[in-house]
Amino acid sequence: METNVFKRPQALTDTPTHYCPGCGHGVAHRLVAEAIDHFGLREHTVGVASAGCSVMMYKYFDVDTIEAAHGRALAVATGIKRTHPELTVFTYQGDGDLASIGLAETMHAANRGEKVCVIFINNAVYGMTGGQMAPTTLLGMKTSTTPTGRSLHREGSPLKMAELLSKLDGVAFCQRVSLHDPDQVYEAREAIFRAFEAQLEGLGFSFVEVLSACGTNMRMKPSDAQKWVANQMCQAYPLGVFKDDEA
Amino acid sequence: MTERCERKTLTMGNIAVAEGAVQAGCRAYFGYPITPQNEIPEYLSARLPEVGGIFLQAESELASINMVLGAASTGTRVMTSSSGPGISLMQEGISFLAGSQLPAVIVNIMRCGPGLGGIKPTQADYFQATRGGGHGDYRTLVFAPGNVQEMFDFTVCAFELADKYRNPVMILADAILGQMREPATLVPEHPPVEYDKSGWILNGAHGRPSRNIRSMYLEGDGQEELNYVLQQKYEQMEEEEPRHEERWTEDADRLVIAFGTSARIASTSIREAREEGIRAGLFRPITLYPYPKKALRALTKHIKKILVVEMNCGQMLEDVLAIVPQGVKVAFHGRPGGGVPTHTDILEKLKEL
Numbered sequence: 001m002e003t004n005v006f007k008r009p010q011a012l013t014d015t016p017t018h019y020c021p022g023c024g025h026g027v028a029h030r031l032v033a034e035a036i037d038h039f040g041l042r043e044h045t046v047g048v049a050s051a052g053c054s055v056m057m058y059k060y061f062d063v064d065t066i067e068a069a070h071g072r073a074l075a076v077a078t079g080i081k082r083t084h085p086e087l088t089v090f091t092y093q094g095d096g097d098l099a100s101i102g103l104a105e106t107m108h109a110a111n112r113g114e115k116v117c118v119i120f121i122n123n124a125v126y127g128m129t130g131g132q133m134a135p136t137t138l139l140g141m142k143t144s145t146t147p148t149g150r151s152l153h154r155e156g157s158p159l160k161m162a163e164l165l166s167k168l169d170g171v172a173f174c175q176r177v178s179l180h181d182p183d184q185v186y187e188a189r190e191a192i193f194r195a196f197e198a199q200l201e202g203l204g205f206s207f208v209e210v211l212s213a214c215g216t217n218m219r220m221k222p223s224d225a226q227k228w229v230a231n232q233m234c235q236a237y238p239l240g241v242f243k244d245d246e247a
Numbered sequence: 248m249t250e251r252c253e254r255k256t257l258t259m260g261n262i263a264v265a266e267g268a269v270q271a272g273c274r275a276y277f278g279y280p281i282t283p284q285n286e287i288p289e290y291l292s293a294r295l296p297e298v299g300g301i302f303l304q305a306e307s308e309l310a311s312i313n314m315v316l317g318a319a320s321t322g323t324r325v326m327t328s329s330s331g332p333g334i335s336l337m338q339e340g341i342s343f344l345a346g347s348q349l350p351a352v353i354v355n356i357m358r359c360g361p362g363l364g365g366i367k368p369t370q371a372d373y374f375q376a377t378r379g380g381g382h383g384d385y386r387t388l389v390f391a392p393g394n395v396q397e398m399f400d401f402t403v404c405a406f407e408l409a410d411k412y413r414n415p416v417m418i419l420a421d422a423i424l425g426q427m428r429e430p431a432t433l434v435p436e437h438p439p440v441e442y443d444k445s446g447w448i449l450n451g452a453h454g455r456p457s458r459n460i461r462s463m464y465l466e467g468d469g470q471e472e473l474n475y476v477l478q479q480k481y482e483q484m485e486e487e488e489p490r491h492e493e494r495w496t497e498d499a500d501r502l503v504i505a506f507g508t509s510a511r512i513a514s515t516s517i518r519e520a521r522e523e524g525i526r527a528g529l530f531r532p533i534t535l536y537p538y539p540k541k542a543l544r545a546l547t548k549h550i551k552k553i554l555v556v557e558m559n560c561g562q563m564l565e566d567v568l569a570i571v572p573q574g575v576k577v578a579f580h581g582r583p584g585g586g587v588p589t590h591t592d593i594l595e596k597l598k599e600l
């Protein structure tokens with residue numbers, strides 16, 4: 001007798017993703033979908049996509065979704081959640097989106113304690129537009145717009161969003177996780193579950209920063225890109241829970 | 248006297264807009280302070296909670312217009328208001344509303360730019376409002392009220408048409424209209440028309456397939472198809488929505504074309520002209536997009552002299568020139584940067600025609 005022990009979450013459609021080999025977006029999508037399934041939210045959720053590689057997440061998530069302008073996902077989420085507090089609302093944003101062009105929306109939505117979940121994919125580059133510098137690009141790291149490497153005195157140092165946001169009163173839950181190996185993926189899953197739980201409990205803004213590989217734009221093999229996340233990214237961006245109002 | 252006339256109260260234009268929104272069923276407002284429209288958010292911050300609505304002061308106009316987009320996607324009647332620089336910041340969001348086919352009302356109580364500009368009355372945002380304003384091939388339906396009562400009435404109508412077309416609608420008024428107090432009836436002429444939104448709103452995929460609202464269609468000719476869908480709506484608007492007012496046109500041999508406050512001042516000039524035996528008439532567009540083209544063309548069958556009056560350097564003038572046939576003489580009188588045309592100046596120009 002056969003039992004199926006590993007199924008596609010209901011909150012995902014049966015669609016192959018367009019993401020590159022080794023990219024973290026697909027894994028992160030699955031974890032979000034598992035959380036939605038776990039809390040029985042598939043029919044009560046609106047996901048807000050941002051401009052970036054994940055702009056087409058509507059194809060993969062089998063929940064209601066809307067596409068926000070670059071940087072404005074949290075404003076859109078605010079409009080949805082304020083008018084329909086019974087819905088579970090999450091945004092799914094890259095680092096260019098959340099930490100550069102949308103920084104004001106991020107800080108203010110967090111500070112207001114908007115009861116939404118933010119899945120923040122930190123891959124240290126602008127993926128969709130071809131690997132330009134992101135606000136999270138590491139010092140010394142070469143990108144298509146920092147040909148000699150990011151310099152502290154020219155571009156400033158990488159923005160640590162989890163640390164910044166954890167200082168705001170409106171933030172109920174804030175954790176940084178990584179996807180570079182199965183243990184980390186499991187940790188990430190727990191964090192995303194906790195973020196949705198915080199929203200359901202009405203505690204406030206919940207934020208999960210997910211360190212994720214972009215091998216294509218790093219010009220690395222997928223396996224090397226994972227190692228790079230484990231060694232370089234995790235050093236610059238320490239993993240851990242920065243805030244949990246429940247704990 | 249009808250019941251509607253009896254219940255007049257002395258009301259500021261900005262308040263008439265705000266109460267018109269509430270009466271139209273608007274239940275969410277997002278905005279950022281800027282003069283000369285601050286009375287709108289101030290009023291709604293107290294009024295909307297009374298009717299179970301949401302008021303939120305956003306961190307910027309970028310945020311407010313995108314909060315509007317989020318609320319609109321759930322089917323809530325939603326509004327924002329601003330002026331000059333704030334409306335400029337909203338243009339990307341207005342383009343997204345149009346591309347995503349979402350209804351919303353945007354109020355622009357204009358201030359005289361360019362740049363930070365001043366808070367004196369102006370009509371300098373005609374191009375921005377009627378050409379779409381943001382990127383892409385889209386249109387915004389634009390109302391130009393001419394008194395406080397119309398600030399109320401057209402706001403109610405703006406919500407209906409926004410829903411009818413699933414498209415942003417703009418109220419374009421100058422600071423005189425926003426700040427002026429006049430008797431007005433703050434009760435709609437009829438209960439606001441509601442539209443069934445159940446086929447497109449996002450409210451959780453409960454008992455139906457999941458939905459998506461977006462403006463980007465990368466596959467095949469999707470983006471081109473979206474644009475044709477939008478163009479069909481604009482064609483329907485051109486057919487069904489142009490509104491205008493004509494006064495003294497039956498026997499007129501010359502015409503003033505003006506909207507908003509300019510039309511009001513021109514009315515005085517026309518009365519004075521008529522006392523002197525000059526048979527002038529007034530054509531006042533109420534919708535600036537779609538422009539009342541057919542009605543204007545019809546008038547030019549017997550009127551061959553036109554004076555366009557605006558509080559700018561000739562923006563609506565371009566539309567008038569494109570509409571009227573050859574052989575019609577078109578003159579212009581405008582004041583930019585907060586200057587207001589006087590009735591004597593307009594009278595002089597009418598005589599010169």
Ligand SMILES: Cc1ncc(C[n+]2csc(CCOP(=O)(O)OP(=O)(O)O)c2C)c(N)n1
Binds near residue numbers: 095134
């Ligand atoms: C106003 C605006 N500016 C620029 C762009 C172009 N753009 C689209 S996605 C993007 C960066 C995306 O990077 P990130 O947010 O890090 O997400 P990723 O693609 O890496 O997942 C940029 C600059 C845009 N769509 N809108």
